[in-house]
Amino acid sequence: MMQGDRWDVRRRLERRARALGRLFAEAATLHALSRRETEVARLVFAGRTNSEIAVRVGRSLSAVKTYRLRAFRKFGARSVVEFVHAVHLSGGEDLSRRSR
Numbered sequence: 001m002m003q004g005d006r007w008d009v010r011r012r013l014e015r016r017a018r019a020l021g022r023l024f025a026e027a028a029t030l031h032a033l034s035r036r037e038t039e040v041a042r043l044v045f046a047g048r049t050n051s052e053i054a055v056r057v058g059r060s061l062s063a064v065k066t067y068r069l070r071a072f073r074k075f076g077a078r079s080v081v082e083f084v085h086a087v088h089l090s091g092g093e094d095l096s097r098r099s100r
Helices: 003-027 035-045 050-057 061-074 080-089
Strands: none
Touching: 035 050, 035 061, 035 080, 050 061, 061 080
16 A cells, blocks of 8 residues: 555545544434533533532532533533534534523
């Protein structure tokens, strides 16, 4: 196999991986989140910090980080921006409604 052929294969595999990531994010729905993950995700979506969320939901900071991480993973997100984008792609705009 020549050098150019390897790069072509690599590019095609990277493109396929990105496409699968987008499909995963689009397939994820709010129904895939647990009740607590949904509650934490709503507060993240509203711009709250982890500390504010911990006080609001009555959980430890480490528990909030865990719920947040699980929600992000289910949507294939690595940041708040990616998470918000993935929620919009999946039709989860109801997440933006204010939590009490």
